[in-house]
Each structure stands twice: as C-alpha cells, then as structure tokens.
Amino acid sequence: MLADRLGVRRVSIGDLYRRMAAEHGMTALQFNLHSELDDKVDHYIDQLQHDIAASGERLVVDSRLAWHFFTDALKVHLIADPAVAARRVLARPGDAVENYASVEEAGRQLAGRSESERQRFLARYGVDKNDLRNYDLVCDTTRANPEQVVARIVDMLETPASALPTPACHLDPNRVRPAAVTDDDGEIVVHHQAPHFFAIRGQRRLSAAVRAGETMTAMVLTSGTAAAAAGPPVR
Incomplete structure (x- = not known):
C-alpha cells in the first residue's frame, strides 16, 4: 500500500527468505536456525541489500536489517502485540514454510525466530534489532x-x-x-x-x-x- 501511494517498487527480503527456506525444504524457524550455523545465507542476502542500496533507486524495502544497510533511508519499525501477530500469521494460508496448528504454536515459533535473528545479528553485525533507537x-x-x-x-x-x-x-x-x-x-x-x-x-x-x-x-x-x-x- 505504501509503495503504491509513493509510486515506487517494493522489495521484500522476507519473501526472498521464505523462498530460500522452501528451496531448502525447511520451515521459517528451521531456516533461521540453519542460518546461525551457515553464514552463506546471510552473506548472500547482505550482498543483495548492499547492491540494492548502491543502485540509488527509490524503493520501499521490508527487511529485518534494512535499517542497517540502507543508511540514508527513512527507517520504519512496525510492531504488534505478540498474540495479535500470532493470530495474523495463523490467518494466512499455510504452506510448508509457515504452517501453524494453533495461536500458541504460532506465537512460540514467531518468538523463536525473532530471538534467533536477534542473536545472529548481534554476533555477526554487533547490532540489536530490538533497540528502537535504530529507527526513525x-x-x-x-x-x-x-x-x-x-x-x-x-x-x-x-x-x-x-x-x-x-x-x-x-x-x-x-x-x-x-x-x-x-x-x-x-x-x-x-x-x-x-x-x-x-x-x-x-x-x-x-x-x-x-x-x-x-x-x-x-x-x-x-x-x-x-x-x-x-x-x-x-x-
């Protein structure tokens, strides 16, 4: 909706990540845990974001680390109550990458993915995605x-x-x-x-x-x- 309002292209690193998880035959949480051990996944995505940022194209980008790579961008962080977030993902059509049996399971997996990402970003980049001072x-x-x-x-x-x-x-x-x-x-x-x-x-x-x-x-x-x-x- 924002991209349409601004008349620009939207790039979703989240969609790319889910496609990569599907190609590996993993769920989103499993692929996060896999990425903790195999840094080639992050290196590939990081290089992609570097290249996009270097292009100078005006974009809407959604990514856990876009604020870190797109230094001149307006950095927006969207949050929601964890229970509401769990109900939202449960309401989406399930697939092999994201498929939950209950709100409780969705909440646990979302929390697990978020903490896996946080620890990985701290270790590899020295940044904390939970620090709201990172955002505008x-x-x-x-x-x-x-x-x-x-x-x-x-x-x-x-x-x-x-x-x-x-x-x-x-x-x-x-x-x-x-x-x-x-x-x-x-x-x-x-x-x-x-x-x-x-x-x-x-x-x-x-x-x-x-x-x-x-x-x-x-x-x-x-x-x-x-x-x-x-x-x-x-x-």
Whole structure:
C-alpha cells in the first residue's frame, strides 16, 4: 500500500527468505536456525541489500536489517502485540514454510525466530534489532489499520527530521503500562523493555487516549537511565 501511494517498487527480503527456506525444504524457524550455523545465507542476502542500496533507486524495502544497510533511508519499525501477530500469521494460508496448528504454536515459533535473528545479528553485525533507537519511526499496528500506518509514514517523509524526536513513536495506548511516577498532563514519555512499554510521564494524557479509543498515540521514547530513576512499573 505504501509503495503504491509513493509510486515506487517494493522489495521484500522476507519473501526472498521464505523462498530460500522452501528451496531448502525447511520451515521459517528451521531456516533461521540453519542460518546461525551457515553464514552463506546471510552473506548472500547482505550482498543483495548492499547492491540494492548502491543502485540509488527509490524503493520501499521490508527487511529485518534494512535499517542497517540502507543508511540514508527513512527507517520504519512496525510492531504488534505478540498474540495479535500470532493470530495474523495463523490467518494466512499455510504452506510448508509457515504452517501453524494453533495461536500458541504460532506465537512460540514467531518468538523463536525473532530471538534467533536477534542473536545472529548481534554476533555477526554487533547490532540489536530490538533497540528502537535504530529507527526513525515506530508504529504499533496492534489495532491500527493499514491506512493509518501508511498515513503516519507519509507524514514522516514530509516532515523535516529536526522537527521530530528520534524515534517518533506512535503506540497503541492500551498496550502501554503505567509506572510508579507522578501524574501530569504533559507528553507521554515511555520506556521500552521488549516487548512492553511503560509510561513514566504523561499518565493523564495516556488515560485520555485510552478513553478516546485511540489506536496510535504519539509518545516519546526515553533512555533506560531515565526509566530506572522513575521507579518500578505498576503491574
């Protein structure tokens, strides 16, 4: 949808990865584990991304590491509640690469793949894909529809970088947990401890967003140091 809106080509490294898994007769999780032992898989995909980036073509690229290779791009990270993500993949037509018997199984395999990728990227590139500071824009798609997400990305493309925090976070207020801090009416400031977010300021604004039924609310990501000083989260 974003590629159509911008009139550019879309490149999916995820689709390529799934095709490679099928060629090896493996599931997506098995191929991730295989890639931990055989670095030729990552080398091939890395070189492909280097070549695409060097071409200078304006593209929409989806990839776990696109933000690392496409250094001049607008880097967008989409997140969702793990249970919602599991239901989404379960609803897709199953095949030999991704086929789950239940939401629970889908959730376990998605978590396993994500952690396998995280450990592989840490070992090979020294980068943590879970660190939201790698991205320019973080959008929570748990309840937001695709049109809302595309609108946020297009707005970001059209807004001077100096006018926005890094990253600009648009999160589902229902997923943000309150922390033991003094209430106030200012902007919502959150700390990320994957997969959870904790509000350390702006509790009144957060409560108002929940009551209003907002699906994505602008919030500010803070450092771990600031969050630690705020005290433990209220569960």
